[in-house]
Amino acid sequence: MIELSPKLNTLTPYIPGEQPKNLEEFIKLNTNENPYPPSKNVDNLLKTFEVDNLRLYPPPHLEDLREVIGSFYGVSGENVFVGNGSDEVLGFSFFAFFYGKKKKILIPEISYSFYPVFARLFDIEFEEIPLREDFSIDLDIFLEKSSICGGIVFANPNAPTSLGIDSKRLEAFLESLDPNIPVIVDEAYMDFYGDSIVNLVKRFKNLLVVRTFSKSFALAGIRFGFAIGDSFLIDSLFKVRDSFNSYTINMLTYEIAKSVFEDIDYYNEIVSKIIKTRERVKNSLKEMGLEVFDSKTNFLFIRIDKEKFNIDAENVYLKLKENKILVRYFNSPEKIKDFIRVTIGKDEEMDIFLEKLGGILGAFKG
């Protein structure tokens, strides 16, 4: 038997939503992608790209790209880390902030399910802090437990619950917290909420805010995420990255990422459209008698009450799939087994979703 790392047997990888091969047959509402295309700028950029440049390595530290991002968010380039998707940024952050510490980190009981995966990968102990009864993150418990913790990680708005914590509440939380404890706030969905705490990184040097171009910027395919924080935190991320992979951002992603804020009006416009659709669909679902959380994201978290509808969430997911609509169902943990998570697509896609869902629920209600 070939002897590999003893670690392998303890790993339980993250499982992303399905990407079926016959994609065009489906309405894809399962991985929180943006239903609208990226800006026309991206098209122009690819059409005029000097292919000869691909023979060269990209700049290792991408200073100009980091300046562009920094200036948009009101910080300097040295406050910006960039990575191959926000998953990679989070992975490096877990390593740089928590690896080898003797203290547990705190994460919400229900949140992005990659957090425990990173923690297990790097042998970082973690404690899952229970959500409140209404599924919101309970910052009071985080605060209580913080005195013996090695760090805090959560998403805001949270996934898959879709709920947000307002920036005033987070500011008060950070004020109460020991300033030596690193805090990672994953703002992957923040543009659909509009209440970021990026501006607080200057005041709280222990705060790292993680962002992505995969959702509001409709660029999941280029794999680009970034983090904003004090240069002490950013330097530590580069130190880890440069011990793993000197060039994580390819030349094409680099060029596209630099161009994104030039057409910010377009991205604001599609975000507004998605929010408008979200509110409309949420109301329709409520009219159908469904419980839907007050989403601050580009997806809805919908409870399927088995008693009421005579069908459970898993079967609704399966029936929707039969009807060529992909949504996300999580069969664990127990607490979210009665839910489906549905990405906000275009209006016409959501109309079909509502119609099919209505049909499925109607058929079983008998």
Added chain:
Amino acid sequence: MIELSPKLNTLTPYIPGEQPKNLEEFIKLNTNENPYPPSKNVDNLLKTFEVDNLRLYPPPHLEDLREVIGSFYGVSGENVFVGNGSDEVLGFSFFAFFYGKKKKILIPEISYSFYPVFARLFDIEFEEIPLREDFSIDLDIFLEKSSICGGIVFANPNAPTSLGIDSKRLEAFLESLDPNIPVIVDEAYMDFYGDSIVNLVKRFKNLLVVRTFSKSFALAGIRFGFAIGDSFLIDSLFKVRDSFNSYTINMLTYEIAKSVFEDIDYYNEIVSKIIKTRERVKNSLKEMGLEVFDSKTNFLFIRIDKEKFNIDAENVYLKLKENKILVRYFNSPEKIKDFIRVTIGKDEEMDIFLEKLGGILGAFKG
């Protein structure tokens, strides 16, 4: 003081060759990039790329791309791992094969200097096996020490020495070795040698061969590397990767990588050209009285005898830089302090290099 990972203080990141901002002013012979552009296919592909697809995540396991690569190298898709550059592939391999083992791994004293960086990052103990006097890798010592080792890693051809080991010798080495010891052979430069052991992965299930599109395929900018080995090894790499980043290959790199072998004749042609230039430049350098190793790569490893030329390697590097020619100089380890490593560029670039180098050496010889 913000409390981060205690690991950070022990890290010494890999330092890649400079990528100056005013790139066009330089003849860049310092990072072993290909002087020729990638195939015209790549240009067509970018010009016709459906930008709307960038809103979607790439397929997580890229089955069709792995099939394409596998079929080119005579294995199946399940024998192929893919990553964001071969550095990432190597990083995951170190973790999957060696992390947490109680045994040392063996690497050559002089080889790709990222190997000890990976090992330190993941707390993997390693022993550096001395090169022979002629700077070649001494497989006999590897074999002697292998009984108590956790794995073996080396590059073939080796860098920065440029020397190759022939496949027959490696086959005999693998036959003598305990088949439970994982062996990583980094063939980043193999296309400039043409004596690969990829075909041996079927026989030796402990062998992982790592490859890149950055050198012979002139695509350093897309960040694409891969590994070929038994599916047991490949599965372990995906298990680690999927615990770190579900989508390491962006959509554009994915499409370009799939297209590469369609124009293999072009890539063979530029490789032949580079080999021809290499041999010519090597002979010219020898005529100038320099010692140059018998390169099996796209670079030359050149000894600057300080006694003979009255200037040391570091100053030759600096003088070349003043003359707008970038080559690579390593100020450690001691053993390679008398060398410069020079990438093979286009014929006209190498003529300028030879002329400038001649001028520098002539001026000091006095």
